[in-house]
Each structure stands twice: as structure tokens, then as C-alpha cells.
Amino acid sequence: MSDNALKEILNPRSIAIFGASNNPLKMGSIHLLNLLTSNYKGKIYPVHPREREIFGIKAYPSVSELPEAVDLAMIVLPTHLVAQFMEELGKKGVKRAIVISAGFKEIGEQGAQLQERLIQIARQYGMRFIGPNCIGVINTAIGLNTTFFRYSHHPGRVGLASQSGTYVTQILPYLERHGIGYSKAISLGNEADIDLVDALSYLADDDQTYAIGLYIEAIRRGREFLEVAREAVLKKPIVALYVGGTEAGKRAGKSHTAAMAGPDLLYDGVFKQAGIIRAPDVQSLFDWTWALACQPPLKGPNIAILSNSGGPATSMADAAIKWGLKVPEFPPELTREIAQLIPHTGSPQNPIDITFEMDFTAFAAKIPALLLAKDYIDGLVIYGLFGSSFQESVFSAARHIVKLDLSYLEKISQAAFEQFIQIPPKYGKPVVAAALVGREDDFVRGLQDNNIPCYLTPERAISAMSVLYKYYLIKNKFTKRTALKGTNAIYH
Amino acid sequence: MSDNALKEILNPRSIAIFGASNNPLKMGSIHLLNLLTSNYKGKIYPVHPREREIFGIKAYPSVSELPEAVDLAMIVLPTHLVAQFMEELGKKGVKRAIVISAGFKEIGEQGAQLQERLIQIARQYGMRFIGPNCIGVINTAIGLNTTFFRYSHHPGRVGLASQSGTYVTQILPYLERHGIGYSKAISLGNEADIDLVDALSYLADDDQTYAIGLYIEAIRRGREFLEVAREAVLKKPIVALYVGGTEAGKRAGKSHTAAMAGPDLLYDGVFKQAGIIRAPDVQSLFDWTWALACQPPLKGPNIAILSNSGGPATSMADAAIKWGLKVPEFPPELTREIAQLIPHTGSPQNPIDITFEMDFTAFAAKIPALLLAKDYIDGLVIYGLFGSSFQESVFSAARHIVKLDLSYLEKISQAAFEQFIQIPPKYGKPVVAAALVGREDDFVRGLQDNNIPCYLTPERAISAMSVLYKYYLIKNKFTKRTALKGTNAIYH
Secondary structure, X not given: OOOOOHHHHHOXXXXXXXXXXXXXXXXXXXXXXXXXXXXXXXXEEEEOOOOOEEOOEEOEOOHHHOOOXXXXXXXXXXXXXXXXXXXXXXXXXXXXXXXXXXXXXXXXXXXXXXXXXXXHHHHHHOOEEEOOOOOXXXXXXXXXXXXXXXOOOOOOOEEEEEOOOOOOOOOHHHHHHHOOOEEEEEEOXXXXXXXXXXXXXXXXXXXXXXXXXXXXXXXXXHHHHHHHHHHHHHHOOEEEEEOOOOHHHHHHXXXXXXXXXXXXXXXXXXXXXXXXXXEOOHHHHHHHHHHHHHOOOOOOOEEEEEEOOHHHHHHHHHHHXXXXXXXXXXXXXXXXXXXXOOOOOOEOOOOEEOOOOOOHHHHHHHHHHHHHOOOOOOEXXXXXXXXXXXXXXXXXXXXXXXXXXXXXXXXXXXXXXXXXXXXXXXXOOOEEEEOOOOOOOHHHHHHHHOOOOEEOOHHHHHHHHHHHHHHHHHHHHHHHHHHHHHHOHHHO | XXXXXXXXXXXXXEEEEEOOOXXXXXXXXXXXXXXXXXXXXXXXXEEOOOOOEEOOEEOXXXXXXXXXXXXXXXXXXXXXXXXXXXXXXXXXXXXXXXXXXXXXXXXXXXXXXXXXXXXXXXXXXOXXXXXXXXXXXXXXXXXXXXXOOOOOOOOOOEEEEEOOOOOOOOOHHHHHHHOOXXXXXXXXXXXXXXXXXXXXXXXXXXXXXXXXXXEEOOXXXXXXXXXXXXXXXXXOOEEEEEOOOOHHHHHHHHHHHOOOOOOHHHHHHHHHHHOOXXXXXXXXXXXXXXXXXXXXXXXXXXXXXXXXXXXXXXXXXXXXXXXXXXXXXXXXXXXXXXXXXXXXXXXXXOOEEOOOOOOHHHHHHHHHHHHHOOOOOOEEEEEOOOXXXXXXXXXXXXXXXXOOXXXXXXXXXXXXXXXXXXXXXXXXXXXXXXXXXXOOOHHHHHHHHOOOOEEOOXXXXXXXXXHHHHHHHHHHHHHHHHHHHHHOHHHO
């Protein structure tokens, strides 16, 4: 896919931006300010009819006076001005654009005509563009963020193609808070030119992207989508949230991005044929893509559950069965080994409840290693690995009354963490965690930053683990099909 | 239920605690320290064979030397000492206890015998107790917290009865972070004496509790549970998470709290007959109980959806249908009115997308009031009410480059907030919000603290709204049944 038009859009050496001024509250200005304060190292040229400088950098009065045919144009102009500037850009030799401006096909017939005009201009000059009515792209590998929301988290492994700008922008604080990082994110808007299929194809080939998330209101090129997805899924997992399958969703999608959606069952079929895992909501879309991007597939349904508490142990065991996994009973020799490491009030059977009065080294290192070494255990879900927030919740009261030096507890927690993160890579089996606390806890933050997804509730961890198994089955199935196709097409 | 034994346990004038010492890292000490730093105003008597003072307050060498027969005894002693102290307490005339110590029926035959002994002692002396193997209770009305986790949030409306201590303790930071407050929380442990039925009955009669959440591994008294629940549900909604329905869940529950669970389908039937809404996971348990505790029932399936962005509008519309709600098309006169308040790039049809370039007063006040006044709209779900976090995400970049005084934006946001929170109570219809940001945002925090649940994803808000409809239907059904029973029992 070396000819994918998104390649230049996500890796521009120079950007011209239209619609920014020295008024920092205008949309275009916010996009520019965000670009200027990101880590993007390429050249940035604001274009404005009157301003000579915008936020301290030189502005250019017109397209023709730009010093070069930039790699990318970002257009945040009023609707009626877009076509004119697209044409000037075409004449200048600019080949890529992001049209952020809205008011096109999504608002009805008049907008549809304007959108048609953009397509014609692009064809005439050999331009390719995203939008209109989109929010642009993020490429964390080069610090590029054309949106108006700050990207604060470190670069990640999740690639997103979205027919909603919100799930590229307003979602950023949510993702940061959950420890999820984007590799690339692409807001597609009305898809007048570049569409979901292009984005999927791009992300499939992107080395920084380990799993792909799709937010879909409608697929405009069904056959091509299926073809591209079936190849992509051999390389990396794909999770899709489709919201156009009900009458209300369809109506909303139409006025949002002019999408013509189809019934849920049809899309179910498409996703199944494509090897795409369907998410029921935004939360699952990101929970699942995150796990798939960070952890290896689960090569069998048998998981071990390890918890510092009976409630989550029980919830997780029950949820595992409901999510299609198995929680096999351990053979007596293993329960005996575990029993020696936990208090007598705990349970050494699967799910293991080591109870709250625990030996942190047993919990975080010895037992996980013991479990992952067994060939009848395919993966591990662990509840209760937390440090600083626990000390805060449990000992802050104490500190009012007694002088309590908790630094040795911090050391124990830190040592346990160091031991724990060595373990998963050793066994090549997936490990997923849950904690009821987020990144405010140092242990949780450490897990997440070391590619061990840690979720806010026990069941979310289980559902993520179940998806690691789903992808294993999908990949197997599609690999066999492809092999079959290669050897004897007649049976395919 | 004036004879409910939990009344004194949740409202003790005096507490004796066993197992605390001057070592602040011992379990009993942490319980005591937490109690001492809570807002509880009653008397606290530590009992210890050798210490004369514990954390600065007088300690008593034995039960017999306690200055009074306390209202409540908290026992955090090693397993083998519990029976002996229970007996001494009985002799002293103490009538209520919380047995936090574990190592009883949940660990097998030997523990079961010890537990039986506790029951006999209690019967002999007319004592009632929670536990063993529990974590105690929280009563935010009087600042009582017998657990070892800090309760930092303000008193709330959610009452919880739980067969897991974790969902009373380790869940606290999670609840605080989500803006959810407990009225009362009761950890039941092994239920040797006081059980789920007692707790449900207590919470049903508790004025501070507006909705009841249940975490269940097994129901030990089925018939009584059903009777109590059917009466309770006429007063307030009940949501239950049951995790004992699979083989793995059953096994885990048995080793956790010695529970003998039954199949999922059986419990489905019990919940249906009892008018209890069944939650699939911990997240839903609290999301739903929260909404039910804060908002009135949804008296019809027709909701309006209002969003600052097309993606969430579409996701919510689609989710609403899947959750059994309706997103009716607005009549032309309403869309015309709305169209005048939003940009031309927005959509004035249900779901309304007012787009990001919005008039905050229209979004937060005019349109909500317009919608809730219509008799064909039963409730409102709104996405995008946020303030400080948005300014942070969008303008923090700008502040590096330009001096930007955002105080006027804060004022607009604050004014919009003040207008918005006046609206829902006026119409008596439920309003639920979603934001992708949490309490770090001032607007979100304000919503939550004014009893408008605000969820982290669009679909969670929709599912909460659907439960407000479910409870409306349940209450109607049960009220009719009760009326029927009163007038003509023969048809019942």
C-alpha cells in the first residue's frame, strides 16, 4: 500500500494552515496553536489575507505566495471559501489536504453540491484529501496533531480510524486517564475522497500500530472494505464499533457525516467475514483494542485468576465463563504449592484469593510465575496490584495520629512491581489486570506503561482477555483460509 | 422493621474494638485508626490485654472491665480467639457485634464448626452479629466507618448490601472518582447470623437510601428474600449483581463466603419475581443504582438526545434503541425552534448535534428546557457539558504562546451551569449526562454533586436512562399487584 494517500498526510514535511488568525479563540487559531505547541518538527505556514505574523510566525497572504508546494494543507475556513482555496492549492501543486470545515453533504442538498465541487477540484489537480467535516489526524511518532485537542499521553500502539472527530479529540483525556496511547488517529468526516478503507489499509501497514480500532457510522465501499480487512487481520487485530444499525443511529449518522448506514445484521455479517471483532460501545472499543495492542493472543480458553480479595475473584470467575473462557480447577500439586504461599484464610484453588493480608512477593511474582509456567494455563488475569493509592486509602487516617514511615511499604511495592513486570514476557502468555483505581496509583501506572493493560473493574479485564482469545481463533481461521487459497483455490 | 438488628449496628453510641494495638500496621489497628479519624462521634473503647493506651485513647484490659455494655463490638482477632471473646461479650450484656476475623466456614469443615460455635453463643446471649469474614459497615449519616478504607466522598444516596468486603472498601476510591456516595454500606461476610435479607430490609426502610445495590454470591433464605424484596421495591429500586450462577462463580463463592449458589436461570427468575433489576457487572451495578438513587423514573420510552458532537449523538441514539428506549423524530415546529439556536452545520433533529461551535446558553439551558417541556419527551440524555477540562485540553497550548485570559470563558461556563441545574427539577423528568471526562472537570463535578449522574461514556448514560424506565415499569406492575391483593385476593 505504498501509494496510500494517507502516508503524506500523516508524515508531512510542511503544512499550510487556512483559517488561523491572531484571535486565539477562533477554531483555526486553536488548531494552529495546538500544532505549534506539539512536538511536530516540520514547517508551518499560516495563510491569511491581512495578518503578516500569526502567534509570532510569518504568515502568507495567499497560496501563490507560499514558498513551496507544501506536503499538506489544513483548511479551517468558512464553508463557502473552501472550494476556491482548494483550487488555488491545486494550481500551486499541493497534493494533500485536510478539510476541517463543515457544512457540506451532512447538511443536505446544497452542501452535497459544494462537496461534489471539492471532489472535482481534487480530481482535476491530482489532490487527495480527508474530510470535509473532519478534525484531522494525529501521528504520535512525529508529534503531529492537527486537531484542536491536546495530546498529552506518550505515543502508544492503538491506531484509530473514526467517522467521528470526537473519538479522535474529546476522547483524548479519557484515553490518557486510562493509560491508552494512540499510534495514529484519523478523523474521516464525510469521506468525500479518502475513506475508511484507505485508513484501514494505512493502519494495517503502519509499524507503530499494533491493533486497529474503527468507529463506523457507515461503510461506503463494502467489497473493498472486506478485502482490505481480511488481509489486515492476518497482521493485526481489528475492533469495530458500528452505530448505524438502528433507525435512530442511521438517522443520526446521516446528519452527522452524510453516511448511509445498513442494518445491524448485515454489518454483523460483514465483520464476521472480515475477521473484525465488533465492540458494543466506545468503552469496549478502546478497552479491547488496547489489550490487543499490548498483549499476545490467548492461545486457549483456560485462564488463571489471581486476586487479593474474594469478591473480585468470584466476579471474575463468573464473568470469565460468560465471556467464553474457562477457569479450570488446578491439580492438587499446584494448589498445595500455592497454599504454602498464602494465608490459611485464602483460597489456593482457581480463582485464587490470597486475601488482603498478603505477602506481596508471593502475590506479584511467585504465584504468577508458577501459574504461567503451567501448560494447562493459557493466560492470567490479576486483580489487586496497587501501591500508592492503597497506602493513601488505608494509612492516611493513621498518619493523622501516629507518625508512620511508609517508605518501606513503598519499597516493598516497588520491588514487587519490578519483579512482576519481568514475568509476562518470559512466558509469552497474555496477562491483564484490574484494580478499581487508575493511574493515580503508581503500580497501576507502571503496569500500563509497561504494556500490561489494567482496567477499572474486574469484568472489564475479563472481557479484554476474552477478546485476546477471540483474535487467536480469528487469526487461525484466516491463516488457514489464506493457506488453502494459496495451495488449492478450488476448495476455497 | 423496627426490630432490625442492623439498626444498632449502624447507629451505635459506643463501640468496643478487639484486635487493635499500638502497631499501626496490624489490621485491627488500621480499623481503629480509621474509626478515630472518621466523623463518628460515639465512644470508642479499644480492648487489649497489655496496652493501657492505644493511639492516645484509653484501652481496657478485658471485656469485664469495660465501663458499659457497649452498643457494638468489633472483633478483628485471630480466628481461634473469637468465640471466647464473643462469650465474654455475651456475659457483659453486649447485644451487637461485627466479626471481621476470617477462617470460618469459608475454609472448610473445621472453620464451619468454629462458626457454629459463634452462632450458639449469640443465641445463648441474645446477640446479633454480622460476619464472620466481613469488613463491617459504613453509615455516612453519622460518619461511621468500621472498615479499614477511608471514606472521602460526601454522604450519598446509594445503599449497598454486599457479600464481598471489597465492594464496600476497595471500591471507595472508584466510587469517589465517579461521584457516587454511599448512604449505608454493609459487608455481610459468611452471614452466620445477619444476612442479605436483613440488610435489604434495613435499607428498604432507611430514609437516607434512595436506591439499593446488592452484590450476591448466594441467597441463603430464598422465600424471605422474595417477600422482603417485593415490598422494598415499592419504596425504592433494587439492583443486584449475582455472580454465583456459573460453575466457576459458584466454586469461588463457596471458598469466599461459604455460599451455596444456584444456577443463573433460577436467580433470573427470583430477581424478576422480586422486581429486582439484574446488573451484568460491578460497573453497571453502581452506574444503575446511582442513576436510580438520583433521578425520577422515566415514565415512557421516549428520550431526547442532545450533544455537542455528532459521534456521541449517533452512538447514543443507536445505544438507546438497543437498550429498549425510543428516540422519536421531532415534529417540524420543534426542529425549527431548535434550528434557530444552533449553527447551520448542526442537526436540529433528534438526536440533536449542536456542533462544537456552540452557544453555551442554548446548549445548557434553552434547548433542555424546550425539550423537557414537551409531553412527547419523557427524559433527556445530554453529552458534552464540561468546563475546566475542556479549557485545559483546548487552550493550554495557546497559553504557552499568547497571553490568554480565559476567566470570561469560565464565567460563561459557570453561568450555563447555574442555569442548567435549575431545569431538571422543574419538569420532574429524568436527566442523565455523559462527558468522557470525570470530576477533574468543574461542570461534571457540579452535575454529579447536584444529583445529575454524569458518566464517562455516552452508552453508559443511555444504559442508566434505560434502567430508569425499567424501574418505572416494575413499580407500576408491583403497585397494581399489591392493590389487587388488597381488594380481591382471589384473583391474585
